[in-house]
Amino acid sequence: GAVVSQHPSWVICKSGTSVKIECRSLDFQATTMFWYRQFPKQSLMLMATSNEGSKATYEQGVEKDKFLINHASLTLSTLTVTSAHPEDSSFYICSARSTGRTGNNQPQHFGDGTRLSIL
């Protein structure tokens, strides 16, 4: 159980295009999803917290107009990298937290990540 699917797993596109990454919780409902960015050989940096039905909360230094997050349902959150440039190339990982039980101490379940390469 607790499977999170992330799509696509790898995308290569030209500079200036927009790229959408999907994060789905397959067998549970997720009120909250998280988007991370990971540079090579570095740790995961939280970009934003996505809450179903409301605006995402962005971490300091993350451009909300650059990284658009939509969490339209309890099983789907999307991250759109708008007008992507080579410096946006990175590994993006989503995670989802189950809403099955009360309390905020449920573990996050991670997707497989998306490798984004901007030429």
Place this chain on the structure above:
Amino acid sequence: AQTVTQSQPEMSVQEAETVTLSCTYDTSESDYYLFWYKQPPSRQMILVIRQEAYKQQNATENRFSVNFQKAAKSFSLKISDSQLGDAAMYFCASGLYNTDKLIFGTGTRLQVFP
């Protein structure tokens, strides 16, 4: 603010032996929890073990156990009977009860030699 520090960029262990990965953290909160995640070459983050700060008993999950020293803010991971499949990046992370955010350490790359 929360911080998580992993002081060992790389560790190695012989198959079937035991290895301990170090992690220290800092937080001013009283309600928090700690995790160890494993990231194999496939890049998927896999939860290894978790520990609630209010619990004094160290968490154990099969071959994986933690040494949680709350006063010292230390949270080390012990892997017993190491297997080749344990080779991966291991990240220590902390989270607060009143938010869902996880703060990750910089990771420790574990190599397992046959």
